[in-house]
Amino acid sequence: MTAVVPSGLPTRGSLGARHPRYGERAVVFGLFLCAAISVLTTMAIVLALVPPTIDFFGKVSIGEFLTGTKWSPLFANPRFGVLPLVTGTMVTTACALVVCVPVGLGSAIYLSEYARTHTRHVIKPALELLAGIPTVVYGYFALEVVGPIVQRLWPFGDRPGTFSALSAGLVMGVMIIPTVGSLSEDAMEAVPGGLREGAYALGSTRRQVAARVVVPAALSGIVASFVLAISRAVGETMIVLIAAGGQPNLAFNPGEAMQTMTAFIGAAGIGDQPTGSTGYKTIFAVGSLLFVATFVMNLVSIRIVRRFREIYE
Amino acid sequence: MTARPVSDTTLVGGAPAAKRARETAFRVVLLLCLGVGLVALAALLVSVVLDGRARFGEDLWRRFPSPRPELAGARSAFFGTMWVIAATALLTVPIGVSAALYLEELAPSDRWYNRLVEVNIQNLAAVPSIVYGILGLAFVVRGPMSLGRVVLAAAVILSLLVLPTVIIASREALRAVPQSIRDGALALGATQLQTVSRQVLPAAVPGIATGVILALSRAIGEAAPLLMVGALTFLTFNPSGLDSAFTVLPVQIFNWVSRPQAEFHVLAAATIVMLLLMLLVMNGAAIWVRNKFGKRW
Secondary structure, eight states, rough: OOOOTTTSSSSOSSSOSSOOEEEHHHHHHHHHHHHHHHHHHHHHHHHHHHHHHHHHHHHHHHHHHHHHOOOOTTTSSOOOOOOOHHHHHHHHHHHHHHHHHHOOOOOHHHHIIOOOHHHHHHHHHHHHHHSSSOHHHHHHHHHHHHEHHHHHHHHHHSOOSOOOOHHHHHHHHHHHHHHHHHHHHHHHTTTTTHHHHHHHHTTOOHHHHHIIIHHTTTHHHHHHHHHHHHHHHOOOOOOHHHHSSSSSOOOOTTTSSOOOHHHHHHHHHTTTTTTTTHHHHHHHHHOOOOOHHHHHHHHHHHHHHHHHOOOOO | OOOTTTTTHHEEEEEEEHHHHHHHHHHHHHHHHHHHHHHHHHHHHHHHHHHHTTTOOOHHOOOOOOSSSGGOOHHHHHHHHHHHHHHHHHHHHHHHHHHIIIIIIIITTTTTTHHHHHHHHHHTTTSOOOHHHHHIIIIISSTTTOOOOOOOHHHHHHHHHHHHHHHHHHHHHHSSSSSHHHHHHHHOOHHHHHIIIIIHHHHHHHHHHHHHHHHHHHHOOOHHHHHTTTTOOOOSSSSOOOTTTTOOOOHHHHHHHHHSSSSHHHHHHHHHHHHHHHHHHHHHHHHHHHHHHHHOO
16 A cells, blocks of 8 residues: 655554563563462462372371361371361350450441541551451460459359460450451441431431441441451461460360360471371361361352442442 | 420430430440450550560570570570561562552453452462461472471561562552553653653552561561471571571460460560560551651642
């Protein structure tokens, strides 16, 4: 084609770059590799967990692992029933939820619906400090401060010993308060003011607006924060390792000492198991169970937010 | 005394006294909830300071761990923490900021692999820290990398652990840079990469720095993954390099707390105060950076 081009003007037809910029493409590719490290991390976690777990189940039947009631993998006469660790995890998690669900939700309602702006600006960061305190410090607190209080105030029969699932669980609950509080408050803040004003116009009181309008409207975010709280409680290690005692114990009485899945992994890790021994492989088998449990809960939490979010406007 | 209008009853309906009582009760319950968290925080801080006060002093910094509690100190743990955190920062900052730049500024978000990376980072942020410890045990200390129980192994594990946090915080800082700055640079003929590296990134540095410091202060407090990669707890020398054996403050605290003698618990409390002071300094630095250099557009 012979288009007439006025002399003196460049003949380029597009505004694109004159030369391909290979250097820039290389840099962008390098940046992409950095982002891809996260995917590699997940793959590495799965690769680290799966082969030793398969090996482990070559020696121990899945049935014994999941239904056995005795856990003593590192003893001379090893037993591989994981149920005591599972119940230990469930009991400590339940104790944590008893604290963090009402306290987190109540704090969120107060901060979102009752507090004045400047009160919120002071109290919210103070509450979030709880999330920044190292977990060993909570472990110390559970053992030295909460443990003795629990012993003194225990209302039924046999008093708990120095180590109990209850003191570890309660302190774990305190640690998780900001998780529930912040996420629930974000969900409540996102409820449009029009809903509140409508309710007030119909003669509702503040409590009615908070409890019957705002909380139901923000329910997806609130429930997601509860699921995330469970996931954090199940995955917490140091508090239970320090304060819950080290005995695997198939029991539901929170006053007893127990071992959780995470505490077993931690304790076995300290023990420096030789590579390839069955003791070493149990770390990975229990780790797989823990990883799958928390992974599913995280996905559920993300799903709940996406699925059930009320879209306003 | 203020007289209430009679119409109050008729307008609102029901018994106003009972209703008001319920309102007050609800408010009191909410305040109690808020109080539980704040009281627990205060109780924790006060009890740690009171317990640790006896041993908190120069000796804690000067002495190495010892089987005799009256001679023990946390010198090796303090320097170990410094080494590990410095190495973690050197690993995690370039990678985390690069990843954030890619995801926020350069990645076409409709591509499947970019969405995969995003979902993945969300999930990784919620993986329990002990699982990173297992990863470290299998791949970093033994297995493919076989670094052994050294500073570098701990730094690699902690970097992977805080990377999602660093990426998420850096992306937020980048997102806060107004679009008009990008548009202006592109209109003047800058390439996309020039825009990002000379305009967007410098504008986001204060926000990124704040996020990075907070992420590192999380790494400082981690004990569980480092127990797995074998931080030692009876170390009478400071780390001398990345390939040196090490211990860190949280692991030292754990070791002392798990001993039966009460004197070691006092030592643990004093070391906790030391750790909390370090966190206080870091958080203070984060707030200072944000106030001093942070821009509001």
